[in-house]
Amino acid sequence: MERREFLTLAAATAAAPLAWAQERRARALRAAPAKQALVGAGHPDTAVWAYDGSVPGPVLRYRQGERLRIEVGNALDADTTVHFHGIRLPNAMDGVPHLTQKPIARNGGKFLYEFDLPDAGTYWYHPHLGSPEQVGRGLYGALVVEERVPPAVDRDLVWVLSDWRLDREAKVVANFGNPRDASHAGRIGNTVTLNGAVRETLEVRAGERIRLRLINASNARIYGLKFEGHAPQVVALDGQPLAPHRPANDRVVLGPAERADLILDCAGAQGSTHRVIDDFYAGREYRLLELRYSNEPAVVRAASPVPRLAPNRIPDPDLAAAERHRVVFGGGMMGAMPDQREHKGLFWTVNGKPVHDGEHRHAPMLELRRNRSCLLELVNDTNWHHPIHLHGHVFRVLSRNGKPNPLQEWRDTVLLEPESRAEIAFVADNPGDWMFHCHVLEHQVTGMMAVVRVG
């Protein structure tokens, strides 16, 4: 054998097992049109856009510290990307078109997402291009990163909450991004689904302990869930553990993109039923579903306190040394909307500027030195709710409306009430250009969006 040939062969054999192993570990995820029975009995199926054929997409499950490797294939007739919401990942894997990657081309494009999962918790994935329509038609799914030592529970359930604007034939009303929605509360639908269907019941067994991972995948709807006859405890918010506690008024409030992990102890009697209601919007309360207890004898388990999850290792900001910035969110109906002659179709501002969707190459709103602690005062100068999300980092919520926040929880999305303020702090330790935007998707694409650069 020629020496050259031998070397080539040797190199090929040496590389093969590694390449093969990596091939095997990449999971495919395909975005494509699909049909789904959202409303159920007596209603036609709805044409949706889905990952792997159903809404929500598959629950992607990993163990903390593992590497995610997913090749996204795009069979839609629209370009797309995937953003893994809440994960502290390298900038190139963040899924933001133009800013971090080229869009995945319609009708056959592919992109390999690959990164480590540093934090355990409940996360989710969704497109970051044409978001009002792509998310509104059903592209989203849960990403669960299990703790190295998960808490003892009888069942671990994921509830992806979403809402749809459907007509009488259960067809999606395609008025995405219309100015009325965009300048008010966003696209709020008329049909709420739990894991992709209108549900009647969840069967439970007396005495069981359930971990419930709630994910708000709606474009704009905020949920306020009450579990009648039960007192669930919140053990994590946006995937980040905190001291187990009952939420105020035993009501779990979730803004768009937010998550909550609950421990639900099924303390009801065999054969009993209890409503789970959503009464976030005054006067528009409805029943999400009913907890229906089976007649089986109660699960016997030693009484034990609600488990406290091990915290993720997130660097604590040094508040004394932190650089401080004020970020004002403005605009909207009944507010200081940008001049429509100059900024047609842009209704919202960040520090006075409306930023157009797709204009991700504009100058960053903030440039932070790497590893600096940073304290942001977020001011909602509008009459609307805004869930504000920062990519690539998680932050501590220090205060709300000038009062210290008793929970001091870590989050990646903070829901600002109308005319309110919050202070957040984090260590800017992840280099890159990161989106900072409202997660009411109709607000995001009509001005309420900015870029934070970490150098």
Ligand code: C2O
């Ligand atoms: Cu859930 Cu900028 O995204």
Ligand code: CU
């Ligand atoms: Cu908003």
